[in-house]
Amino acid sequence: MTQHRVSEERRPANEGRKAAARNRAALVAAARAVYSEYGLDAPLSAIARRAGVGQGVLYRHFPDREAVATAVLEENVREVERTAAAQDTDLPRVLGVLTWHLTESAAFIGLLHADGAGSPSSVPSYAHDLSERVERALRARLPDGHRLAAADDDLMIAIAMVSGAVTGPTRDQRERRARAAWRLLGVEVGPVRPFAE
Amino acid sequence: MTQHRVSEERRPANEGRKAAARNRAALVAAARAVYSEYGLDAPLSAIARRAGVGQGVLYRHFPDREAVATAVLEENVREVERTAAAQDTDLPRVLGVLTWHLTESAAFIGLLHADGAGSPSSVPSYAHDLSERVERALRARLPDGHRLAAADDDLMIAIAMVSGAVTGPTRDQRERRARAAWRLLGVEVGPVRPFAE
Amino acid sequence: MTQHRVSEERRPANEGRKAAARNRAALVAAARAVYSEYGLDAPLSAIARRAGVGQGVLYRHFPDREAVATAVLEENVREVERTAAAQDTDLPRVLGVLTWHLTESAAFIGLLHADGAGSPSSVPSYAHDLSERVERALRARLPDGHRLAAADDDLMIAIAMVSGAVTGPTRDQRERRARAAWRLLGVEVGPVRPFAE
Amino acid sequence: MTQHRVSEERRPANEGRKAAARNRAALVAAARAVYSEYGLDAPLSAIARRAGVGQGVLYRHFPDREAVATAVLEENVREVERTAAAQDTDLPRVLGVLTWHLTESAAFIGLLHADGAGSPSSVPSYAHDLSERVERALRARLPDGHRLAAADDDLMIAIAMVSGAVTGPTRDQRERRARAAWRLLGVEVGPVRPFAE
DNA sequence: AATGAATGAGGATTCATTCAT
DNA sequence: GATGAATGAATCCTCATTCAT
Numbered sequence: 001m002t003q004h005r006v007s008e009e010r011r012p013a014n015e016g017r018k019a020a021a022r023n024r025a026a027l028v029a030a031a032r033a034v035y036s037e038y039g040l041d042a043p044l045s046a047i048a049r050r051a052g053v054g055q056g057v058l059y060r061h062f063p064d065r066e067a068v069a070t071a072v073l074e075e076n077v078r079e080v081e082r083t084a085a086a087q088d089t090d091l092p093r094v095l096g097v098l099t100w101h102l103t104e105s106a107a108f109i110g111l112l113h114a115d116g117a118g119s120p121s122s123v124p125s126y127a128h129d130l131s132e133r134v135e136r137a138l139r140a141r142l143p144d145g146h147r148l149a150a151a152d153d154d155l156m157i158a159i160a161m162v163s164g165a166v167t168g169p170t171r172d173q174r175e176r177r178a179r180a181a182w183r184l185l186g187v188e189v190g191p192v193r194p195f196a197e
Numbered sequence: 198m199t200q201h202r203v204s205e206e207r208r209p210a211n212e213g214r215k216a217a218a219r220n221r222a223a224l225v226a227a228a229r230a231v232y233s234e235y236g237l238d239a240p241l242s243a244i245a246r247r248a249g250v251g252q253g254v255l256y257r258h259f260p261d262r263e264a265v266a267t268a269v270l271e272e273n274v275r276e277v278e279r280t281a282a283a284q285d286t287d288l289p290r291v292l293g294v295l296t297w298h299l300t301e302s303a304a305f306i307g308l309l310h311a312d313g314a315g316s317p318s319s320v321p322s323y324a325h326d327l328s329e330r331v332e333r334a335l336r337a338r339l340p341d342g343h344r345l346a347a348a349d350d351d352l353m354i355a356i357a358m359v360s361g362a363v364t365g366p367t368r369d370q371r372e373r374r375a376r377a378a379w380r381l382l383g384v385e386v387g388p389v390r391p392f393a394e
Numbered sequence: 395m396t397q398h399r400v401s402e403e404r405r406p407a408n409e410g411r412k413a414a415a416r417n418r419a420a421l422v423a424a425a426r427a428v429y430s431e432y433g434l435d436a437p438l439s440a441i442a443r444r445a446g447v448g449q450g451v452l453y454r455h456f457p458d459r460e461a462v463a464t465a466v467l468e469e470n471v472r473e474v475e476r477t478a479a480a481q482d483t484d485l486p487r488v489l490g491v492l493t494w495h496l497t498e499s500a501a502f503i504g505l506l507h508a509d510g511a512g513s514p515s516s517v518p519s520y521a522h523d524l525s526e527r528v529e530r531a532l533r534a535r536l537p538d539g540h541r542l543a544a545a546d547d548d549l550m551i552a553i554a555m556v557s558g559a560v561t562g563p564t565r566d567q568r569e570r571r572a573r574a575a576w577r578l579l580g581v582e583v584g585p586v587r588p589f590a591e
Numbered sequence: 592m593t594q595h596r597v598s599e600e601r602r603p604a605n606e607g608r609k610a611a612a613r614n615r616a617a618l619v620a621a622a623r624a625v626y627s628e629y630g631l632d633a634p635l636s637a638i639a640r641r642a643g644v645g646q647g648v649l650y651r652h653f654p655d656r657e658a659v660a661t662a663v664l665e666e667n668v669r670e671v672e673r674t675a676a677a678q679d680t681d682l683p684r685v686l687g688v689l690t691w692h693l694t695e696s697a698a699f700i701g702l703l704h705a706d707g708a709g710s711p712s713s714v715p716s717y718a719h720d721l722s723e724r725v726e727r728a729l730r731a732r733l734p735d736g737h738r739l740a741a742a743d744d745d746l747m748i749a750i751a752m753v754s755g756a757v758t759g760p761t762r763d764q765r766e767r768r769a770r771a772a773w774r775l776l777g778v779e780v781g782p783v784r785p786f787a788e
Numbered sequence: 789a790a791t792g793a794a795t796g797a798g799g800a801t802t803c804a805t806t807c808a809t
Numbered sequence: 810g811a812t813g814a815a816t817g818a819a820t821c822c823t824c825a826t827t828c829a830t
Contacts, residue, residue, distance in 0.1 A: 020789070045824070056790060056792070056827085177354055186383075220815080252817075261800095411792070448795045451793075454793070547768070556752065556755070571751075614810090635804065645811055650805070651811080
């Protein structure tokens, strides 16, 4: 029997292609967690650390702090879009998913606030695009004659309003406030939950 | 190592005791301006500079960053209270003044957002008191049977909602959005303007 | 307000990974020099400057001001320990090395002073551990019936006493005073010199 | 019977001459307290506050931070001198008073340490004079043939040694250590207590 | 492609000292 | 003579970003 090489160094480690994608995903997940814990001003190093990668990797995937935040939001927006695109869906259901993200993610709230422009804070500028994607998704399911279909801005103003109401330390409390907000607007909202197949 | 003054230059003159009150006012005004330009996270040094005083003066008048913000908000809250306390007033008029401050001052928006608790950001803790003062002032003018008198939280949730809608680069645009928000809530609001005798 | 790099100048080059150990050593050496020149309250920035590194590097290697001092003292203590552990050694020889460090390093004196506790100054808390290590090292070579073996505290009190005597502008004068102190204590001390193989 | 003026404003208030002296005394007392609580690096403002006077008064009486410390020490030194000058006194008694001050006042310890020169710390330079006054007082009561009369420096080195031993959080513990130090030196010391008529 | 050290600007905070009142 | 506000230098500390390995 020949001796096996058990050296500590030569692990094949198919790293390279797949690792990159995995790292990116880990970063976005870490960013989501860190943002929800420390807010949007959390240090990038904390995100890299939580993702278990070096800071260099973060910069490889995202040119700057905005890009990180945007990547997180992009996922949220995509879920809203997918919900809106689903076969058997309606506005309340889409609003439910949207509301879920509002209660989940402080960052997401910031996004909607930033829809106009000139927010003085650290919120991204191309957040604008994301905001428009949300609007498109919702409007596709907005029935004629709906309460929010009257004036052009009403839909997004309503979203901003609900997001303004979403405060509080626990997700649960935030959800309760969000529901109250929709009620005050007289708009029906479906179950508040993440998108699921 | 102890501190030693090195430069031999003339120090810019000590304005004496009377300047104290003036300086405090200048600081609050400067803070208001700076906050509206850069948000609540603006460096304190920017506020001191804009007020035309040294950093030490800022720290003499306000122990920490929270105290500065609170001082700014306190003025706003007081105007709301005074409006509510006026002889010939009603809810719409108070809401009008409140809305004015929402459109004027990013900081004020932050305040209302902070009513719950535990926001991880730099939002004050004793902002809570201010929030309660606003609520008391409004509730004193809230007619029985009013749309916002149904559930206990509705009043402040509505405020938070409107504040969420108040975004945009110009005060004018912010006011337009605020009005739209009140309209969507079905709540009448009076002229949007600062308190005036 | 987030941080932004403004200047366009070339940054002084990143020496890469290997520099890390070198930098740490440089920092400890610089700290030793700075402490002896300005005392334990010297600004950390002075240490970083003398070490030829940015302030951030100092903070990377040492979480706080205590850690820097401790790192310096740790080296001294280790020399005492090594002397005590040497094959052909005796108490006078260990005391000689200890005394050397007392005359060399103001910081080291502070350490021994801190053995009790609660000094209100900037003296470390985990200096206590170092103090104990010194005691263990000495006690291992303390012959029964030695003048300092009578009461439990006598050994470390004697050290503190000698360290109290060690004042003066030149190392030479400090050594002379240290010798006088040992003489007054009736304790024999070997050559005052650093540990050497 | 005529009415007495009991107005709150017109108190004759012999202020002026006597107030000045009273303020100076208050400052020294405050300094003593503050030093013992926070160490010699305590902010001057704390001393003025504790004395109940403005900072300007402090500067009227003492040109700089050194002068304040020196004034405190001066009182201690004077007590030692008075003890030495008393009719029925001897070295142990003087050492007892000296030791009392060592255990009472961190500042006083610093003084003795500073006798040589070039102490890198914030200790005064004209502390030297005070140190010499202590030496003169002691030497006046130093019997020929005393253990500390052999070499010229022995007396003050012994003092420095004891002061080095005086560490610990409570005065009681510090006294115990001081006694142990004198014992190790083989020098008799009288009751450790402040000077009293 | 990843790592993580280094840079260094920026912002917070503290105090010695001066000086109008 | 006293008061206490103001100045502003100095120091601490944190992070965004770069880059050698």
